[in-house]
Amino acid sequence: MALEPTPLLLSNLYWITLLAVVVSSASGVLKAGFKQFDLFGVIIIAVATGLGGGSLRDMLLDRDVFWINDQTFFIASLGSAVVIFVAARLMTVSPRYFRV
Numbered sequence: 001m002a003l004e005p006t007p008l009l010l011s012n013l014y015w016i017t018l019l020a021v022v023v024s025s026a027s028g029v030l031k032a033g034f035k036q037f038d039l040f041g042v043i044i045i046a047v048a049t050g051l052g053g054g055s056l057r058d059m060l061l062d063r064d065v066f067w068i069n070d071q072t073f074f075i076a077s078l079g080s081a082v083v084i085f086v087a088a089r090l091m092t093v094s095p096r097y098f099r100v
Contacts, residue, residue, distance in 0.1 A: 029088065
């Protein structure tokens with residue numbers, strides 16, 4: 001049984017992927033914030049965290065890297081890094097919320 005992707009499914013997958021990049025970047029920012037990184041270091045960690053997994057997946061599958069084809073993912077990663085960096089400096093987040 002073959003599943004034909006509908007435009008609605010493709011649109012939903014796009015937005016889910018974009019949300020995953022933003023959330024992954026935010027987690028990288030918060031982790032780097034506990035180490036007292038400056039804004040440049042936080043952005044590097046956020047981009048590596050937000051885009052690294054999908055980039056590795058695309059390279060292993062011999063596909064075009066997703067964020068190079070669509071710069072929205074890179075911009076969202078940068079934007080979330082800056083917003084979370086500023087927000088984290090304005091409010092205190094306890095490290096106990098990050099225990100697994």
